[in-house]
Amino acid sequence: MVRIxxxxxxxxxxxxxxxxxxxxxxxxxxxxxxxxSQQFSNLFxxxxxxxxxxxxxxxxxFMSNFNRKLIDSENxxxxxxxxxxxxxxxxxxxxxxxxxxxxxxxxxxxxxYTKIKREEGIKWFGNRNExxxxxxxxxxxxxxxxxxx
Numbered sequence: 618m619v620r621i622x623x624x625x626x627x628x629x630x631x632x633x634x635x636x637x638x639x640x641x642x643x644x645x646x647x648x649x650x651x652x653x654s655q656q657f658s659n660l661f662x663x664x665x666x667x668x669x670x671x672x673x674x675x676x677x678x679f680m681s682n683f684n685r686k687l688i689d690s691e692n693x694x695x696x697x698x699x700x701x702x703x704x705x706x707x708x709x710x711x712x713x714x715x716x717x718x719x720x721x722x723x724x725x726x727x728x729x730y731t732k733i734k735r736e737e738g739i740k741w742f743g744n745r746n747e748x749x750x751x752x753x754x755x756x757x758x759x760x761x762x763x764x765x766x
Contacts, residue, residue: 618688618697620734624649695741699755714752722752 622630627649665678688694705717714722724733725748742748 618701621653691741695751698738698741699752702752703755 661679668678669675688697702714702720702722705711705720706714711717714720715726721733724731724735725739725745739745739748742751
């Protein structure tokens, strides 16, 4: 799950990072949505090239383009976090989200600095205990129908 900043926030970051004082917006680049999509495309292409070079392979790593879904409720947001953390369990890679080393699950257990908005995520569940309760009770069959369309 990726939270995309709004156009004003992105413009402000660009101004700060590049010390640009006079930006005309994203219209010349095809609009804000197009710029964001292109950034993700660049990320996935770079990752694929590096992975293929490292493992002496060719071809695509990803089955299809990424999908955007609007998260428009607290319930949906919390359900999506639990779904992501339980996905490796659902597919039989591990028995518990804590066993998947490449998961943000671990961030919710630690206190060290991270760019993940840990407290914001916990807040959506109400508190840390509720966060873990929802993850424990998740029914992946139901979850798949919500997100794997």
